[in-house]
Amino acid sequence: MSKVISDQDFTHIVQLSNLEIKPEENFIKDQLSQTAEYIEVLNELDTQNVTPTFQVNHKKNVFRSDEVGESLSQDSALSQAPQSHQGYFKTKATIKK
Amino acid sequence: MNLNELNLQQARQGLKDKKFSAKDLVTACFAQIKKHDQDINAFVSTFEKEALKAAESVDISLPLGGIPIAIKDNFLTKNQLTTASSKLLDNYLPQYDATTIKKIKAAGAIIIGKTNLDAWAHGSSTETSDFGTTKNPWNKNHLPGGSSGGSAAAIAAHEAIIATGSETAGSIRQPSSWCGVVGFKPSYGRVSRYGVIAMKSSTDSPGPIAKTVDDAADLLEIMSGHDPYDATSIDEAPWKKPAPLSNLKGLKLGLPLCYFPPQIQPEVKEAILKAVDIFKKLGAEIIELSDVLDPKYSIAVYTILQRSEVSSNLARFDGIRYGHDRSFFGEEAKRRIMLGTYSLSSGYYDAYYTKAQKVRTLICQDFDKQFQKVDAFIGPVSPTTALKVGASEGQAMFGEIQDMLVEPSSIAGLPGISIPCAFDKNHLPIGLQIIAPQKREDIVYQIAKIFEDHTDYHLQKPTL
Numbered sequence: 055m056s057k058v059i060s061d062q063d064f065t066h067i068v069q070l071s072n073l074e075i076k077p078e079e080n081f082i083k084d085q086l087s088q089t090a091e092y093i094e095v096l097n098e099l100d101t102q103n104v105t106p107t108f109q110v111n112h113k114k115n116v117f118r119s120d121e122v123g124e125s126l127s128q129d130s131a132l133s134q135a136p137q138s139h140q141g142y143f144k145t146k147a148t149i150k151k
Numbered sequence: 152m153n154l155n156e157l158n159l160q161q162a163r164q165g166l167k168d169k170k171f172s173a174k175d176l177v178t179a180c181f182a183q184i185k186k187h188d189q190d191i192n193a194f195v196s197t198f199e200k201e202a203l204k205a206a207e208s209v210d211i212s213l214p215l216g217g218i219p220i221a222i223k224d225n226f227l228t229k230n231q232l233t234t235a236s237s238k239l240l241d242n243y244l245p246q247y248d249a250t251t252i253k254k255i256k257a258a259g260a261i262i263i264g265k266t267n268l269d270a271w272a273h274g275s276s277t278e279t280s281d282f283g284t285t286k287n288p289w290n291k292n293h294l295p296g297g298s299s300g301g302s303a304a305a306i307a308a309h310e311a312i313i314a315t316g317s318e319t320a321g322s323i324r325q326p327s328s329w330c331g332v333v334g335f336k337p338s339y340g341r342v343s344r345y346g347v348i349a350m351k352s353s354t355d356s357p358g359p360i361a362k363t364v365d366d367a368a369d370l371l372e373i374m375s376g377h378d379p380y381d382a383t384s385i386d387e388a389p390w391k392k393p394a395p396l397s398n399l400k401g402l403k404l405g406l407p408l409c410y411f412p413p414q415i416q417p418e419v420k421e422a423i424l425k426a427v428d429i430f431k432k433l434g435a436e437i438i439e440l441s442d443v444l445d446p447k448y449s450i451a452v453y454t455i456l457q458r459s460e461v462s463s464n465l466a467r468f469d470g471i472r473y474g475h476d477r478s479f480f481g482e483e484a485k486r487r488i489m490l491g492t493y494s495l496s497s498g499y500y501d502a503y504y505t506k507a508q509k510v511r512t513l514i515c516q517d518f519d520k521q522f523q524k525v526d527a528f529i530g531p532v533s534p535t536t537a538l539k540v541g542a543s544e545g546q547a548m549f550g551e552i553q554d555m556l557v558e559p560s561s562i563a564g565l566p567g568i569s570i571p572c573a574f575d576k577n578h579l580p581i582g583l584q585i586i587a588p589q590k591r592e593d594i595v596y597q598i599a600k601i602f603e604d605h606t607d608y609h610l611q612k613p614t615l
Binding site: 059063066067068070071072073074075079082085086088089090092093094095096097098099101104105106107108109110111113116118126130131133134135136143144145 | 242243244246247338339340353354379382383385447448450451452454455462466469470471472473474475477478480482485486488489490492493496503505506507508509510511512513515547548562563564589
Protein backbone atom coordinates (compact mmCIF):
# COMPACT_ATOMS: atom_id res chain seq x y z
CA MET A 55 0.00 0.00 0.00
CA SER A 56 1.49 3.30 -1.07
CA LYS A 57 1.45 5.86 1.70
CA VAL A 58 2.08 8.93 -0.39
CA ILE A 59 -0.20 9.86 -3.26
CA SER A 60 1.93 10.57 -6.34
CA ASP A 61 1.34 13.40 -8.81
CA GLN A 62 0.21 10.79 -11.31
CA ASP A 63 -2.27 9.24 -8.83
CA PHE A 64 -3.56 12.72 -7.96
CA THR A 65 -4.22 13.65 -11.59
CA HIS A 66 -5.97 10.33 -12.10
CA ILE A 67 -8.18 10.79 -9.02
CA VAL A 68 -9.15 14.31 -10.07
CA GLN A 69 -10.19 12.97 -13.46
CA LEU A 70 -12.15 10.03 -12.02
CA SER A 71 -13.88 12.41 -9.58
CA ASN A 72 -15.02 14.68 -12.42
CA LEU A 73 -13.62 17.69 -10.58
CA GLU A 74 -11.36 20.55 -11.46
CA ILE A 75 -8.60 21.41 -9.03
CA LYS A 76 -7.17 24.91 -9.25
CA PRO A 77 -3.38 25.28 -8.83
CA GLU A 78 -3.95 27.00 -5.45
CA GLU A 79 -5.84 23.89 -4.30
CA ASN A 80 -2.90 21.57 -4.91
CA PHE A 81 -2.28 21.36 -1.17
CA ILE A 82 -5.18 18.90 -1.16
CA LYS A 83 -2.71 16.32 -2.53
CA ASP A 84 -0.60 16.50 0.64
CA GLN A 85 -3.72 16.35 2.80
CA LEU A 86 -4.85 13.21 0.98
CA SER A 87 -1.45 11.66 1.66
CA GLN A 88 -1.69 12.56 5.35
CA THR A 89 -5.13 10.99 5.59
CA ALA A 90 -3.96 7.90 3.68
CA GLU A 91 -1.13 7.62 6.17
CA TYR A 92 -3.50 7.90 9.15
CA ILE A 93 -5.74 5.10 7.98
CA GLU A 94 -2.76 2.72 7.84
CA VAL A 95 -3.55 2.13 11.53
CA LEU A 96 -6.05 -0.51 10.41
CA ASN A 97 -3.16 -2.76 9.42
CA GLU A 98 -2.54 -3.35 13.13
CA LEU A 99 -5.66 -5.53 13.12
CA ASP A 100 -5.74 -9.04 11.70
CA THR A 101 -8.77 -9.38 9.43
CA GLN A 102 -7.74 -12.45 7.50
CA ASN A 103 -10.75 -14.56 8.47
CA VAL A 104 -13.22 -11.73 8.95
CA THR A 105 -16.15 -11.16 6.60
CA PRO A 106 -16.88 -7.55 5.70
CA THR A 107 -20.02 -5.79 7.02
CA PHE A 108 -21.50 -3.60 4.32
CA GLN A 109 -24.87 -3.12 6.00
CA VAL A 110 -25.52 -3.18 9.75
CA ASN A 111 -29.14 -4.27 9.86
CA HIS A 112 -28.44 -7.25 7.64
CA LYS A 113 -31.23 -6.74 5.15
CA LYS A 114 -30.93 -8.63 1.90
CA ASN A 115 -32.74 -8.35 -1.42
CA VAL A 116 -35.44 -5.87 -0.51
CA PHE A 117 -38.00 -6.07 -3.30
CA ARG A 118 -41.27 -4.32 -3.99
CA SER A 119 -44.13 -5.50 -6.15
CA ASP A 120 -43.95 -4.30 -9.74
CA GLU A 121 -46.80 -1.84 -9.54
CA VAL A 122 -46.86 1.68 -10.88
CA GLY A 123 -47.19 4.14 -8.03
CA GLU A 124 -47.31 7.87 -7.63
CA SER A 125 -44.38 9.69 -9.23
CA LEU A 126 -43.31 13.18 -10.29
CA SER A 127 -44.92 14.64 -13.39
CA GLN A 128 -42.60 15.41 -16.30
CA ASP A 129 -43.02 19.15 -15.72
CA SER A 130 -42.20 18.82 -12.07
CA ALA A 131 -39.15 16.62 -12.74
CA LEU A 132 -37.84 19.21 -15.20
CA SER A 133 -38.68 22.23 -13.04
CA GLN A 134 -35.21 22.48 -11.49
CA ALA A 135 -33.17 21.71 -14.62
CA PRO A 136 -31.03 24.59 -15.89
CA GLN A 137 -31.79 23.51 -19.45
CA SER A 138 -34.46 21.29 -20.96
CA HIS A 139 -35.57 20.58 -24.49
CA GLN A 140 -38.94 19.17 -25.61
CA GLY A 141 -39.60 17.55 -22.25
CA TYR A 142 -36.08 16.17 -21.76
CA PHE A 143 -33.11 17.17 -19.63
CA LYS A 144 -30.47 18.80 -21.82
CA THR A 145 -26.96 17.46 -21.29
CA LYS A 146 -23.61 17.84 -22.99
CA ALA A 147 -23.13 15.51 -25.95
CA THR A 148 -21.36 12.30 -24.96
CA ILE A 149 -20.90 10.94 -28.50
CA LYS A 150 -19.14 12.89 -31.24
CA LYS A 151 -21.02 13.23 -34.52
CA MET B 152 -40.83 33.37 30.41
CA ASN B 153 -41.16 34.09 26.69
CA LEU B 154 -43.16 31.56 24.69
CA ASN B 155 -40.17 30.61 22.54
CA GLU B 156 -38.40 29.42 25.71
CA LEU B 157 -41.01 26.73 26.35
CA ASN B 158 -40.15 23.12 25.75
CA LEU B 159 -42.38 20.86 23.67
CA GLN B 160 -44.38 19.53 26.64
CA GLN B 161 -45.04 23.04 28.00
CA ALA B 162 -45.89 24.44 24.57
CA ARG B 163 -48.36 21.62 23.88
CA GLN B 164 -50.02 22.06 27.28
CA GLY B 165 -50.28 25.82 26.82
CA LEU B 166 -51.91 25.42 23.40
CA LYS B 167 -54.32 22.84 24.76
CA ASP B 168 -55.27 25.08 27.70
CA LYS B 169 -55.68 28.00 25.26
CA LYS B 170 -53.17 30.10 27.20
CA PHE B 171 -51.76 31.19 23.85
CA SER B 172 -52.24 30.36 20.18
CA ALA B 173 -49.99 28.63 17.65
CA LYS B 174 -49.59 32.05 16.03
CA ASP B 175 -48.30 33.46 19.33
CA LEU B 176 -45.75 30.65 19.53
CA VAL B 177 -44.56 31.14 15.95
CA THR B 178 -44.40 34.91 16.46
CA ALA B 179 -42.30 34.46 19.61
CA CYS B 180 -39.80 32.24 17.77
CA PHE B 181 -39.47 34.75 14.94
CA ALA B 182 -39.00 37.60 17.42
CA GLN B 183 -36.08 35.67 18.90
CA ILE B 184 -34.66 34.88 15.45
CA LYS B 185 -34.86 38.54 14.43
CA LYS B 186 -33.19 39.62 17.65
CA HIS B 187 -30.34 37.12 17.72
CA ASP B 188 -29.87 35.13 14.56
CA GLN B 189 -27.79 37.76 12.81
CA ASP B 190 -25.11 36.92 15.40
CA ILE B 191 -25.77 33.21 15.81
CA ASN B 192 -26.49 32.34 12.15
CA ALA B 193 -28.37 29.15 12.99
CA PHE B 194 -30.69 29.52 9.99
CA VAL B 195 -29.95 29.37 6.27
CA SER B 196 -33.52 30.38 5.44
CA THR B 197 -36.70 31.21 7.34
CA PHE B 198 -40.34 31.04 6.26
CA GLU B 199 -42.15 33.59 8.41
CA LYS B 200 -45.12 34.29 6.15
CA GLU B 201 -45.85 30.63 5.43
CA ALA B 202 -45.39 29.70 9.10
CA LEU B 203 -47.77 32.40 10.34
CA LYS B 204 -50.32 31.38 7.73
CA ALA B 205 -50.02 27.71 8.70
CA ALA B 206 -50.46 28.68 12.38
CA GLU B 207 -53.87 30.18 11.65
CA SER B 208 -55.47 26.93 10.53
CA VAL B 209 -53.41 24.28 12.34
CA ASP B 210 -55.14 21.47 14.24
CA ILE B 211 -53.63 21.64 17.72
CA SER B 212 -55.08 18.26 18.66
CA LEU B 213 -52.39 16.65 16.46
CA PRO B 214 -49.26 15.28 18.24
CA LEU B 215 -47.15 18.29 17.19
CA GLY B 216 -50.05 20.60 16.32
CA GLY B 217 -48.88 24.22 16.16
CA ILE B 218 -45.32 23.52 17.32
CA PRO B 219 -42.59 25.58 15.59
CA ILE B 220 -39.85 23.28 14.29
CA ALA B 221 -36.47 24.04 12.71
CA ILE B 222 -35.31 21.65 9.99
CA LYS B 223 -31.69 20.89 9.14
CA ASP B 224 -31.13 22.11 5.61
CA ASN B 225 -30.32 18.68 4.21
CA PHE B 226 -33.96 17.48 4.58
CA LEU B 227 -35.90 18.07 1.36
CA THR B 228 -38.85 20.39 1.90
CA LYS B 229 -41.18 20.70 -1.07
CA ASN B 230 -40.91 24.07 -2.85
CA GLN B 231 -38.77 25.44 -0.02
CA LEU B 232 -35.08 26.16 -0.57
CA THR B 233 -32.91 23.17 0.44
CA THR B 234 -29.17 23.80 0.13
CA ALA B 235 -27.24 21.32 2.32
CA SER B 236 -25.36 24.58 3.09
CA SER B 237 -23.62 24.35 -0.29
CA LYS B 238 -23.65 27.04 -3.00
CA LEU B 239 -24.11 24.19 -5.48
CA LEU B 240 -27.73 23.96 -4.31
CA ASP B 241 -28.40 27.65 -3.58
CA ASN B 242 -31.28 27.64 -6.08
CA TYR B 243 -32.75 24.20 -5.37
CA LEU B 244 -36.49 23.94 -4.67
CA PRO B 245 -37.23 20.24 -4.09
CA GLN B 246 -40.22 18.72 -5.89
CA TYR B 247 -41.11 16.52 -2.94
CA ASP B 248 -40.86 16.24 0.84
CA ALA B 249 -38.55 13.83 2.65
CA THR B 250 -40.51 11.03 4.34
CA THR B 251 -39.68 12.53 7.75
CA ILE B 252 -40.91 15.96 6.61
CA LYS B 253 -44.20 14.42 5.44
CA LYS B 254 -44.59 12.85 8.89
CA ILE B 255 -43.67 16.05 10.72
CA LYS B 256 -46.15 18.05 8.63
CA ALA B 257 -48.88 15.42 9.11
CA ALA B 258 -48.27 15.66 12.87
CA GLY B 259 -49.13 19.37 12.67
CA ALA B 260 -45.69 20.92 13.27
CA ILE B 261 -44.97 24.28 11.65
CA ILE B 262 -41.67 24.56 9.79
CA ILE B 263 -40.16 27.94 10.61
CA GLY B 264 -36.89 27.58 8.72
CA LYS B 265 -33.92 25.51 7.58
CA THR B 266 -30.81 25.37 9.69
CA ASN B 267 -27.13 25.64 8.87
CA LEU B 268 -24.77 22.69 8.66
CA ASP B 269 -21.31 21.90 7.44
CA ALA B 270 -21.71 21.86 3.64
CA TRP B 271 -23.12 18.43 2.69
CA ALA B 272 -22.90 17.60 6.43
CA HIS B 273 -19.13 17.15 5.99
CA GLY B 274 -17.71 18.30 9.28
CA SER B 275 -18.16 18.86 12.99
CA SER B 276 -18.00 22.63 13.28
CA THR B 277 -20.37 24.25 10.69
CA GLU B 278 -17.23 26.07 9.52
CA THR B 279 -17.40 24.36 6.13
CA SER B 280 -20.87 25.84 5.44
CA ASP B 281 -20.93 28.06 2.34
CA PHE B 282 -23.29 30.37 4.23
CA GLY B 283 -21.09 31.27 7.19
CA THR B 284 -20.25 29.65 10.51
CA THR B 285 -22.94 29.22 13.16
CA LYS B 286 -21.93 30.56 16.59
CA ASN B 287 -22.42 28.79 19.88
CA PRO B 288 -25.18 30.55 21.87
CA TRP B 289 -23.28 29.93 25.14
CA ASN B 290 -20.30 31.90 23.82
CA LYS B 291 -20.33 33.35 20.34
CA ASN B 292 -16.54 33.10 20.03
CA HIS B 293 -16.98 29.33 20.09
CA LEU B 294 -18.26 26.80 17.59
CA PRO B 295 -21.60 24.98 17.93
CA GLY B 296 -20.15 21.71 16.63
CA GLY B 297 -21.64 19.96 13.65
CA SER B 298 -22.73 18.99 11.26
CA SER B 299 -26.19 19.76 12.76
CA GLY B 300 -24.73 22.90 14.41
CA GLY B 301 -27.54 25.16 13.18
CA SER B 302 -30.27 23.00 14.71
CA ALA B 303 -28.41 22.61 18.03
CA ALA B 304 -27.74 26.37 18.22
CA ALA B 305 -31.36 27.20 17.29
CA ILE B 306 -32.61 25.04 20.17
CA ALA B 307 -30.02 26.38 22.65
CA ALA B 308 -30.93 29.96 21.67
CA HIS B 309 -34.67 29.17 21.92
CA GLU B 310 -35.28 30.19 18.32
CA ALA B 311 -37.43 27.07 17.85
CA ILE B 312 -39.21 24.59 20.13
CA ILE B 313 -37.83 21.43 18.48
CA ALA B 314 -35.53 20.64 15.56
CA THR B 315 -34.35 17.87 13.29
CA GLY B 316 -30.77 16.82 12.81
CA SER B 317 -29.06 13.99 11.03
CA GLU B 318 -26.12 11.96 12.21
CA THR B 319 -23.62 9.97 10.21
CA ALA B 320 -21.04 9.84 12.99
CA GLY B 321 -21.64 12.41 15.68
CA SER B 322 -23.60 15.04 13.76
CA ILE B 323 -26.54 14.97 16.20
CA ARG B 324 -24.72 14.11 19.44
CA GLN B 325 -21.62 16.31 19.15
CA PRO B 326 -23.35 19.66 18.41
CA SER B 327 -25.97 18.81 21.06
CA SER B 328 -23.15 18.26 23.54
CA TRP B 329 -21.40 21.53 22.64
CA CYS B 330 -24.66 23.51 22.72
CA GLY B 331 -26.06 21.93 25.91
CA VAL B 332 -29.19 20.43 24.35
CA VAL B 333 -30.54 16.90 23.87
CA GLY B 334 -29.66 15.03 20.65
CA PHE B 335 -31.12 11.57 20.11
CA LYS B 336 -29.45 9.47 17.40
CA PRO B 337 -31.67 6.48 16.60
CA SER B 338 -30.58 3.04 15.43
CA TYR B 339 -29.62 2.93 11.77
CA GLY B 340 -32.83 2.31 9.82
CA ARG B 341 -35.19 3.48 12.58
CA VAL B 342 -35.85 6.75 10.73
CA SER B 343 -36.17 6.89 6.95
CA ARG B 344 -33.33 8.41 4.96
CA TYR B 345 -35.60 9.08 1.96
CA GLY B 346 -35.29 12.72 0.97
CA VAL B 347 -32.39 13.49 3.30
CA ILE B 348 -29.46 14.46 1.09
CA ALA B 349 -27.26 11.38 1.18
CA MET B 350 -23.86 11.56 2.79
CA LYS B 351 -22.71 8.17 4.05
CA SER B 352 -25.74 6.04 3.29
CA SER B 353 -24.66 3.06 5.40
CA THR B 354 -24.76 5.08 8.64
CA ASP B 355 -26.92 8.19 7.91
CA SER B 356 -29.51 8.44 10.71
CA PRO B 357 -31.93 11.37 10.90
CA GLY B 358 -33.16 12.22 14.41
CA PRO B 359 -34.37 14.89 16.82
CA ILE B 360 -32.58 17.72 18.63
CA ALA B 361 -34.60 19.17 21.51
CA LYS B 362 -34.66 20.88 24.89
CA THR B 363 -35.50 17.81 26.98
CA VAL B 364 -35.28 14.02 26.76
CA ASP B 365 -39.07 13.70 26.50
CA ASP B 366 -39.20 16.30 23.73
CA ALA B 367 -36.57 14.38 21.75
CA ALA B 368 -38.34 11.07 22.34
CA ASP B 369 -41.70 12.52 21.24
CA LEU B 370 -40.21 13.84 18.00
CA LEU B 371 -38.45 10.51 17.41
CA GLU B 372 -41.82 8.76 17.72
CA ILE B 373 -43.11 10.92 14.87
CA MET B 374 -40.00 10.59 12.68
CA SER B 375 -39.58 6.82 13.03
CA GLY B 376 -41.24 3.91 11.24
CA HIS B 377 -40.80 1.70 8.21
CA ASP B 378 -40.57 3.41 4.83
CA PRO B 379 -40.81 1.42 1.59
CA TYR B 380 -38.81 4.22 -0.08
CA ASP B 381 -35.78 3.36 2.08
CA ALA B 382 -34.69 -0.24 1.56
CA THR B 383 -32.58 -0.19 4.75
CA SER B 384 -35.45 1.03 6.91
CA ILE B 385 -36.26 -1.23 9.89
CA ASP B 386 -39.42 -3.19 9.18
CA GLU B 387 -41.22 -2.30 12.41
CA ALA B 388 -44.01 -0.03 13.61
CA PRO B 389 -42.96 3.48 14.68
CA TRP B 390 -40.95 3.55 17.90
CA LYS B 391 -42.86 4.32 21.10
CA LYS B 392 -41.18 5.65 24.20
CA PRO B 393 -41.48 3.36 27.20
CA ALA B 394 -42.63 4.33 30.70
CA PRO B 395 -39.89 6.11 32.67
CA LEU B 396 -38.05 4.26 35.46
CA SER B 397 -38.10 5.29 39.11
CA ASN B 398 -34.62 3.87 39.74
CA LEU B 399 -31.90 1.97 37.89
CA LYS B 400 -31.71 -1.09 40.15
CA GLY B 401 -30.57 -4.17 38.26
CA LEU B 402 -29.18 -2.15 35.37
CA LYS B 403 -25.49 -2.49 34.44
CA LEU B 404 -23.83 0.53 32.90
CA GLY B 405 -20.48 0.13 31.16
CA LEU B 406 -17.80 2.78 31.42
CA PRO B 407 -15.40 2.18 28.50
CA LEU B 408 -12.00 3.32 29.78
CA CYS B 409 -10.71 4.06 26.26
CA TYR B 410 -13.44 6.71 25.91
CA PHE B 411 -11.24 8.81 28.20
CA PRO B 412 -8.29 9.39 25.83
CA PRO B 413 -5.16 11.22 27.01
CA GLN B 414 -6.19 14.46 25.25
CA ILE B 415 -9.54 14.64 27.10
CA GLN B 416 -10.26 17.96 28.81
CA PRO B 417 -9.99 17.18 32.56
CA GLU B 418 -13.34 18.90 33.29
CA VAL B 419 -15.10 16.60 30.81
CA LYS B 420 -13.70 13.54 32.58
CA GLU B 421 -14.69 14.92 36.00
CA ALA B 422 -18.21 15.66 34.75
CA ILE B 423 -18.70 12.11 33.49
CA LEU B 424 -17.39 10.66 36.76
CA LYS B 425 -19.87 12.86 38.66
CA ALA B 426 -22.62 11.52 36.41
CA VAL B 427 -21.43 8.01 37.30
CA ASP B 428 -22.03 8.85 40.98
CA ILE B 429 -25.58 9.95 40.16
CA PHE B 430 -26.22 6.69 38.30
CA LYS B 431 -24.81 4.72 41.26
CA LYS B 432 -27.13 6.57 43.65
CA LEU B 433 -30.02 5.68 41.36
CA GLY B 434 -29.16 2.02 41.83
CA ALA B 435 -27.17 1.20 38.68
CA GLU B 436 -24.14 -1.04 38.81
CA ILE B 437 -21.16 0.58 37.07
CA ILE B 438 -18.79 -1.77 35.30
CA GLU B 439 -15.46 -0.46 34.00
CA LEU B 440 -14.78 -1.87 30.55
CA SER B 441 -11.05 -2.19 29.95
CA ASP B 442 -11.08 -4.23 26.73
CA VAL B 443 -13.20 -2.10 24.37
CA LEU B 444 -11.69 -1.75 20.89
CA ASP B 445 -9.73 1.50 20.71
CA PRO B 446 -11.77 4.27 18.97
CA LYS B 447 -8.68 5.11 16.86
CA TYR B 448 -9.68 2.22 14.56
CA SER B 449 -13.17 3.67 14.18
CA ILE B 450 -11.67 6.98 13.09
CA ALA B 451 -9.86 5.17 10.27
CA VAL B 452 -12.83 2.98 9.31
CA TYR B 453 -15.14 5.97 9.28
CA THR B 454 -12.71 8.03 7.22
CA ILE B 455 -12.43 5.39 4.50
CA LEU B 456 -16.11 4.45 4.36
CA GLN B 457 -17.39 8.01 4.61
CA ARG B 458 -15.14 9.24 1.79
CA SER B 459 -15.99 6.23 -0.37
CA GLU B 460 -19.75 6.61 0.02
CA VAL B 461 -19.49 10.39 -0.42
CA SER B 462 -17.64 10.00 -3.72
CA SER B 463 -20.49 7.83 -4.95
CA ASN B 464 -23.36 9.89 -3.45
CA LEU B 465 -22.04 13.23 -4.67
CA ALA B 466 -21.50 11.89 -8.20
CA ARG B 467 -25.18 12.67 -8.88
CA PHE B 468 -24.58 16.41 -8.53
CA ASP B 469 -23.83 17.19 -12.16
CA GLY B 470 -25.93 20.33 -12.60
CA ILE B 471 -28.14 18.63 -15.20
CA ARG B 472 -31.35 17.97 -13.24
CA TYR B 473 -31.00 20.52 -10.42
CA GLY B 474 -28.46 22.81 -8.83
CA HIS B 475 -25.23 24.14 -10.30
CA ASP B 476 -22.33 22.21 -11.83
CA ARG B 477 -19.47 20.50 -9.96
CA SER B 478 -17.24 23.60 -9.94
CA PHE B 479 -19.48 24.81 -7.07
CA PHE B 480 -18.19 22.12 -4.67
CA GLY B 481 -16.13 23.61 -1.83
CA GLU B 482 -12.70 22.46 -0.75
CA GLU B 483 -13.94 20.01 1.90
CA ALA B 484 -16.31 18.20 -0.48
CA LYS B 485 -13.58 17.98 -3.13
CA ARG B 486 -11.12 16.52 -0.63
CA ARG B 487 -13.64 13.91 0.49
CA ILE B 488 -14.78 12.97 -3.01
CA MET B 489 -11.16 12.50 -4.08
CA LEU B 490 -10.09 10.35 -1.14
CA GLY B 491 -13.19 8.20 -1.63
CA THR B 492 -12.53 7.87 -5.33
CA TYR B 493 -8.96 6.84 -4.48
CA SER B 494 -10.03 4.20 -1.93
CA LEU B 495 -12.56 2.74 -4.38
CA SER B 496 -10.21 2.80 -7.36
CA SER B 497 -8.69 -0.27 -8.92
CA GLY B 498 -5.62 -1.45 -7.02
CA TYR B 499 -6.60 0.23 -3.72
CA TYR B 500 -10.13 -1.11 -3.18
CA ASP B 501 -9.16 -4.17 -1.13
CA ALA B 502 -6.47 -2.42 0.86
CA TYR B 503 -8.78 0.40 1.92
CA TYR B 504 -12.50 -0.17 1.33
CA THR B 505 -12.71 -3.93 1.98
CA LYS B 506 -10.26 -3.69 4.87
CA ALA B 507 -12.43 -1.00 6.49
CA GLN B 508 -15.60 -3.08 6.04
CA LYS B 509 -13.85 -6.01 7.73
CA VAL B 510 -12.80 -3.85 10.67
CA ARG B 511 -16.43 -2.67 10.84
CA THR B 512 -17.29 -6.32 11.53
CA LEU B 513 -14.76 -6.34 14.39
CA ILE B 514 -16.31 -3.14 15.81
CA CYS B 515 -19.82 -4.68 15.69
CA GLN B 516 -18.55 -7.90 17.29
CA ASP B 517 -16.82 -5.91 20.02
CA PHE B 518 -20.09 -4.15 20.91
CA ASP B 519 -21.91 -7.52 20.94
CA LYS B 520 -19.28 -8.83 23.36
CA GLN B 521 -19.51 -5.78 25.65
CA PHE B 522 -23.31 -5.88 25.69
CA GLN B 523 -23.09 -9.40 27.16
CA LYS B 524 -21.64 -7.69 30.24
CA VAL B 525 -23.59 -4.42 30.37
CA ASP B 526 -26.97 -3.00 29.32
CA ALA B 527 -25.60 0.28 27.99
CA PHE B 528 -22.42 2.37 27.68
CA ILE B 529 -22.04 5.75 29.30
CA GLY B 530 -19.24 8.18 28.52
CA PRO B 531 -18.34 11.60 27.15
CA VAL B 532 -19.68 12.66 23.74
CA SER B 533 -16.69 14.78 22.85
CA PRO B 534 -13.21 14.92 24.42
CA THR B 535 -13.60 18.71 24.81
CA THR B 536 -16.21 21.41 25.21
CA ALA B 537 -16.89 23.73 22.26
CA LEU B 538 -13.70 24.86 20.54
CA LYS B 539 -13.10 28.41 19.34
CA VAL B 540 -14.26 29.65 15.95
CA GLY B 541 -11.50 28.88 13.43
CA ALA B 542 -10.40 25.65 15.14
CA SER B 543 -11.22 23.42 12.18
CA GLU B 544 -9.39 25.47 9.53
CA GLY B 545 -6.67 23.63 7.65
CA GLN B 546 -7.30 20.38 9.52
CA ALA B 547 -8.24 17.66 7.04
CA MET B 548 -9.46 15.32 9.79
CA PHE B 549 -10.89 17.80 12.33
CA GLY B 550 -14.29 16.13 12.44
CA GLU B 551 -12.95 12.61 12.68
CA ILE B 552 -10.83 13.44 15.73
CA GLN B 553 -13.63 15.44 17.41
CA ASP B 554 -16.06 12.60 16.83
CA MET B 555 -13.83 9.72 17.93
CA LEU B 556 -16.12 8.81 20.86
CA VAL B 557 -19.29 8.66 18.76
CA GLU B 558 -17.86 7.01 15.64
CA PRO B 559 -17.77 3.40 16.92
CA SER B 560 -21.51 3.36 17.75
CA SER B 561 -22.39 5.07 14.46
CA ILE B 562 -20.39 2.54 12.48
CA ALA B 563 -22.29 -0.25 14.27
CA GLY B 564 -25.68 1.49 13.75
CA LEU B 565 -26.46 1.76 17.47
CA PRO B 566 -28.81 4.24 19.15
CA GLY B 567 -27.33 6.92 21.39
CA ILE B 568 -28.11 10.22 23.04
CA SER B 569 -26.28 13.29 24.21
CA ILE B 570 -27.66 15.03 27.30
CA PRO B 571 -26.25 17.99 29.22
CA CYS B 572 -24.38 16.83 32.34
CA ALA B 573 -22.24 19.80 33.46
CA PHE B 574 -20.54 23.05 32.46
CA ASP B 575 -16.81 23.77 32.28
CA LYS B 576 -15.11 26.73 33.99
CA ASN B 577 -15.98 28.95 31.00
CA HIS B 578 -19.61 27.91 31.36
CA LEU B 579 -19.59 25.87 28.16
CA PRO B 580 -21.84 22.79 28.26
CA ILE B 581 -20.56 19.22 28.64
CA GLY B 582 -22.50 16.30 27.14
CA LEU B 583 -22.95 12.77 28.46
CA GLN B 584 -23.68 10.01 25.99
CA ILE B 585 -25.61 6.81 26.50
CA ILE B 586 -25.28 4.03 23.91
CA ALA B 587 -27.43 0.87 23.78
CA PRO B 588 -27.63 -2.21 21.56
CA GLN B 589 -29.28 -1.90 18.17
CA LYS B 590 -33.01 -1.06 18.33
CA ARG B 591 -32.86 -0.46 22.09
CA GLU B 592 -33.82 3.23 22.08
CA ASP B 593 -36.03 2.30 25.05
CA ILE B 594 -32.99 1.81 27.31
CA VAL B 595 -31.36 4.99 26.03
CA TYR B 596 -34.53 6.95 26.79
CA GLN B 597 -35.02 5.49 30.27
CA ILE B 598 -31.45 6.15 31.42
CA ALA B 599 -31.37 9.66 29.92
CA LYS B 600 -34.78 10.53 31.35
CA ILE B 601 -33.97 9.53 34.93
CA PHE B 602 -30.66 11.42 34.78
CA GLU B 603 -32.45 14.53 33.53
CA ASP B 604 -35.09 14.19 36.27
CA HIS B 605 -32.33 14.26 38.90
CA THR B 606 -30.31 17.17 37.47
CA ASP B 607 -31.03 20.69 36.26
CA TYR B 608 -28.40 21.30 33.56
CA HIS B 609 -31.10 21.19 30.87
CA LEU B 610 -32.91 24.08 32.53
CA GLN B 611 -30.03 26.53 32.24
CA LYS B 612 -30.18 29.11 29.50
CA PRO B 613 -27.39 30.99 27.74
CA THR B 614 -27.19 34.78 28.01
CA LEU B 615 -27.39 35.88 24.41
